[in-house]
Each structure stands twice: as structure tokens, then as C-alpha cells.
Amino acid sequence: METEFKKCTEEDLKTLQEISIETFKDTFEAQNSPENMRAYLEKAYNLKQLESEMANEFSSFYFVYYNNETAGYLKINTEEAQSEEMGKDAFEIERIYIRTKFLRKGLGKYLLQQSIDMASAQNKRKIWLGVWENNENAIAFYERMGFVQTGAHSFYMGDDEQTDIIMTKVLS
Template structure:
């Protein structure tokens, strides 16, 4: 399997918007109303919002290509771009998504390893992320990779409040 990471730039915003909407919808559409889902997709993954996020020098988006096909993407944040904590020693993995047809091939591990590599290169002491309390597949994956639940926070899905577990992995 030939894997390649590509940094997303402003010229990639249309493709990023498409893959972000697609993967978020695939992951959470079954557990949310279509109205709530559509409103969230439009507010969070529209081109203007993504351009703003790409322009933030404390955030980084990476596409993952598998054998030349776009398989998924990763977004990491540091410093004031982090959605919580904003500690200099931490790197947030805000988004880590794979298209459905690429799941089950070890590519989630590749995305996670890339995020950890970025954190290590930037001398971070830990990585952290938020994962929905009902996403047991993801929680199990992160626990298997050495993450531990350290708290929770509220995630707004439209008007609906949902609970995300905060999970953290200490780095050497």
C-alpha cells in the first residue's frame, strides 16, 4: 500500500469541504436527525469556515492518499488553535476521518501515527482529542493506542448538546 500525506492549502478548500462533509456524515448520520446533521455540516465545513481554519498557522490539515486515492484527512491544533486547554505542551487531534471504503485497512493508525509524529517533532508532551461518548468503536481504538479518558466536555451538534470524552496520550 502506497501512502502519501499532503498538506492542505487554500487551493484545496473545495476538496477538503467535500471530504469533511462526506466523512462526518458517514460517521454520525445514523445517530442524528437530518436537520441537525445538515445544519452542522453547513456551518462547520463550508468553504469560508475551512479557509479561516487553514489560515490559522497553529492548525494543520493533512490529506491521506492511499494508492493515489484520497482516503481521509487529519486536523491538528496547537497553542490558541486548540479547542480547549490551549497548553503549549499539548497537541490536539481535532479531526481524524477516513472515507468508509478505506476503513479497516490500518489507515486510521497511519493518521494517528502522523499526528503523534507531528507532536513529537514539535516537542509536545502529550496529544489529546475529544470523542463522542457513544462512538464506542473510536473509544476502543484510542484506548488500544494508549489514550486514556481524562474528562469530558460538551459538543454542540446544532442545538443539541452531546458529550465528548477527552482522551489523552502522554508522549516520551
């Protein structure tokens, strides 16, 4: 297995948009109405929105490659870019998605470890994320990786208010 990790640049915006839409739809389309899915995708993954997020100095996107193919991506936030006020000692994983054909190859764990390494290098004390309360596989994965539930917040899929569980791991 040859795995690479690369920070995204503006030249990657179109690929980032494509992989964002693909992985989000693959993960959540079956549990949501077509109208709400379309509304969310148009809002969250339009090029202007992604460009704005990429331009934020406290947010970064990364691709993971598996045997030279783009297999997934990661978005991290610190400081005021965090989607919840968690303090300056916190590091957020806002998005971690792997394309369907690359699942079960250890890439989620790889991206999670990259995140932990970055958080530790920045002297962050905790790493956190939000995960949909009905995404049992993801919740179980994060629990195996040492995350515990520390709260919840609303997530809007179109006009459907859903609940994301906030999970946190304290870094040593």
C-alpha cells in the first residue's frame, strides 16, 4: 500500500468539490430526501464556498492518495475557524471522508493519525469532531480511536435539523 498525504491548494478546488460531493452523497444520500441533499450540497460544496474555506488561515484541506489515486480528504480547523467555540487549545476535524472504493484500507485511521500529529505539533490539548447521531459505524470507529461523547449540536441538511454528536479525545 502506497499512501500519500498532501495539503490542498487552489489548483485542487475542482477535485476537492468533486470528491466532497461524491463522498457526502455516498455516505448520507440514502437517509435524506433528495431536496435536502441537493440544498446542502449546493450550499456546502459550491466552488465559492470551498474557496472561502480554503482561504481561511485557520482551516486546511488535505487529500489522501492510495496507490496514486485520490482516495479521500480531510478538513481541519483551529482557532476561530472551529464550527463550535472550543477554545484555543482545541483542534477540530470538520470533515474526514474516504471514497467508497477505498474503504476498509486503513485510510480513515491514517487521516485521523495525521490530524492527531498536527494537533500535537501545534500544542493542542484536545481534538474533536461532530458525527451524525445515526452514523453508527463512524461513532464506533471514533470510540475505538479513543474519542468520547462530550456534547451535541444541530446540523442542518437542507431544512431538516439533525443532531451531530460531539466527540473529543484528550491529547497527552
